[in-house]
Amino acid sequence: MNFKHLTTLLFMGISTYSAGIYASDSENHNLSVNGFLTQGFFYTDQNNLYGESSDNGSFDFHEIAVNSAYRFTPKLRGALQIMSRQAGNVDNGELKLDYALLDYRFNDSVEKAVGVRAGRLKIPFGFYNETRDVAFTRPSIMLPQSLYFDQARDLELSIDGVILYSSLEVPGGWLDLDLLYGSPQTDTNVEYAYFAFDAPGKLNDSDGVMGRAIYSVDGGRIRVGLTGSEYRLGYKPGNDPTLWNELNEGDLKLNVLALSGQYNAENWSLTGEYMLHELDWRELGGVFTLNPVTTIESYYLQLQYRFNYSWDLLLRYDDLKLDKDDPLGKQNSALLNNARPAHNFYAKDLTLGVGWRPAPKWLFRAELHNVEGTGWLAEQDNPDASVLRKYWNAFSLQATYRF
Amino acid sequence: MLYIVLGLSAGQALADSVIVSLDVKAQAINKNFLLAAFAMRITRWPDGRPIRVFVLPDRHPLHQRFVKQRLQVFPYQLRNNWDRQVFTGTGAFPVTVDNMEEMYRMVSQTEGSIGYIADSVKLSPEKVRVVDEF
Numbered sequence: 390m391n392f393k394h395l396t397t398l399l400f401m402g403i404s405t406y407s408a409g410i411y412a413s414d415s416e417n418h419n420l421s422v423n424g425f426l427t428q429g430f431f432y433t434d435q436n437n438l439y440g441e442s443s444d445n446g447s448f449d450f451h452e453i454a455v456n457s458a459y460r461f462t463p464k465l466r467g468a469l470q471i472m473s474r475q476a477g478n479v480d481n482g483e484l485k486l487d488y489a490l491l492d493y494r495f496n497d498s499v500e501k502a503v504g505v506r507a508g509r510l511k512i513p514f515g516f517y518n519e520t521r522d523v524a525f526t527r528p529s530i531m532l533p534q535s536l537y538f539d540q541a542r543d544l545e546l547s548i549d550g551v552i553l554y555s556s557l558e559v560p561g562g563w564l565d566l567d568l569l570y571g572s573p574q575t576d577t578n579v580e581y582a583y584f585a586f587d588a589p590g591k592l593n594d595s596d597g598v599m600g601r602a603i604y605s606v607d608g609g610r611i612r613v614g615l616t617g618s619e620y621r622l623g624y625k626p627g628n629d630p631t632l633w634n635e636l637n638e639g640d641l642k643l644n645v646l647a648l649s650g651q652y653n654a655e656n657w658s659l660t661g662e663y664m665l666h667e668l669d670w671r672e673l674g675g676v677f678t679l680n681p682v683t684t685i686e687s688y689y690l691q692l693q694y695r696f697n698y699s700w701d702l703l704l705r706y707d708d709l710k711l712d713k714d715d716p717l718g719k720q721n722s723a724l725l726n727n728a729r730p731a732h733n734f735y736a737k738d739l740t741l742g743v744g745w746r747p748a749p750k751w752l753f754r755a756e757l758h759n760v761e762g763t764g765w766l767a768e769q770d771n772p773d774a775s776v777l778r779k780y781w782n783a784f785s786l787q788a789t790y791r792f
Numbered sequence: 793m794l795y796i797v798l799g800l801s802a803g804q805a806l807a808d809s810v811i812v813s814l815d816v817k818a819q820a821i822n823k824n825f826l827l828a829a830f831a832m833r834i835t836r837w838p839d840g841r842p843i844r845v846f847v848l849p850d851r852h853p854l855h856q857r858f859v860k861q862r863l864q865v866f867p868y869q870l871r872n873n874w875d876r877q878v879f880t881g882t883g884a885f886p887v888t889v890d891n892m893e894e895m896y897r898m899v900s901q902t903e904g905s906i907g908y909i910a911d912s913v914k915l916s917p918e919k920v921r922v923v924d925e926f
Contacts, residue, residue: 418842418844418887421884421885423878423879423885454879456879458878458881458884463835463836463840463841463842464836468881468882469881470879470881488880488881489881490881492882494836497835497836498834498838499822499824499825499828502833506882510881511880511881511882519879520875520879520880523875523879525875526876526879554882556828556833556834558824563833608827608864608869609865609869610865653866653869655866695868698850698851749849
């Protein structure tokens with residue numbers, strides 16, 4: 390089954406249908422149109438974040454999206470979202486189809502809601518992945534980069550495939566389950582993230598399965614989640630096998646296991662997530678024969694405090710080790726003859742942020758990051774790893790309007 | 793129908809009432825159903841017809857009181873749920889009305905609707921029905 394064609398068909402079908410309905414009946418309860426605009430500003434004292442932030446700061450960051458949903462029948466819905474994201478040299482702002490899906494819900498009771506979604510789907514990973522680009526669903530301007538690193542975002546963003554979902558009443562609360570199969574999007578950014586360079590060949594013919602369970606206790610006061618996934622990204626070499634960075638034809642295998650936990654009180658929320666992410670390059674050989682299997686270890690701990698509806702504070706510690714057996718990156722750096730400094734293999738980020746909602750449609754945020762290590766900085770914005778600085782700070786601002 | 797009106801004015805213990813349109817068959821609603829419906833996690837009545845949910849703005853004192861006392865969650869949790877569903881294409885927002893008069897009018901005029909209203913508002917049993925919770 391070719392999921393790519395399915396997504397295109399869905400996009401055309403749903404958008405034509407919605408546009409027709411919208412024009413004829415704007416009071417229709419079955420149709421909705423929503424969206425948002427976000428503009429960011431980033432200033433860093435060293436290294437680059439979303440553009441050339443270390444010079445005079447960078448406004449090279451925006452997120453704009455419009456979505457529409459239509460309820461065809463009580464059981465069948467369709468939804469799609471178009472998005473433009475500019476983020477330094479990682480994302481160039483071109484319009485992308487973020488999701489386009491049909492959702493059929495067989496069963497819809499409190500005890501058991503079960504359905505299936507097909508098309509281009511947001512990936513249900515952890516607490517934040519599905520809405521990572523939606524500013525007012527994020528606790529901060531940047532999500533904790535150890536788990537939600539922006540570099541491999543295309544792989545993590547959406548997938549063309551099917552999800553079987555359910556929400557079940559269980560003792561103490563309810564259990565949300567998602568089981569996903571599909572073909573992830575693999576573009577050059579994914580090569581940067583997992584190879585640290587743009588390889589001569591292409592990643593294509595990929596597939597993955599993912600499962601997520603979230604147990605919500607006492608109306609969601611306590612939420613505990615478990616996500617597991619297995620991806621296989623097929624690599625096809627380019628035309629010149631003598632290039633230094635060429636790899637064998639084969640599969641890069643990615644396995645992810647993440648644990649999530651959250652406690653929600655009236656004025657504060659405590660959230661933590663822990664992830665193990667195994668990368669298996671054995672079939673690709675090339676430069677990866679030096680370290681054919683590695684495990685990334687990530688976690689963060691985050692406290693949000695809400696003074697009232699308008700103001701909130703955020704404090705977070707976020708920790709990434711690109712090789713959990715080499716927490717200071719020294720062995721990995723030595724393997725590459727110090728082409729990448731040791732601090733390029735980890736990052737410890739202490740974040741302090743403040744959010745302000747002057748009106749329901751507006752959200753402003755400011756944030757300070759004090760970082761040791763450069764493990765999640767984008768190669769695209771920092772092409773020469775040798776000039777990266779181990780200790781750096783970032784200041785960022787964000788304005789969002791929703792409609 | 794008179795007992796509903798009487799019951800309403802006497803029901804001081806619960807500050808607010810859940811109201812539904814007259815075509816909704818349920819006489820009483822389970823607390824878990826109420827939360828799932830207002831969180832937009834379930835979308836159909838037991839008879840299979842769509843649930844149309846009406847709420848007051850996030851900052852409205854009645855909304856805050858209703859969500860905390862009757863749904864026993866915090867308004868920000870509901871808002872997070874709605875946003876997450878809408879921006880992943882997996883669900884919808886409830887319809888936000890500006891005030892209680894509009895809430896009363898919309899629930900009375902929309903099939904399959906559910907909303908809430910302060911006990912101080914005088915209700916006509918020919919327009920909306922108050923449902924009990926169990």
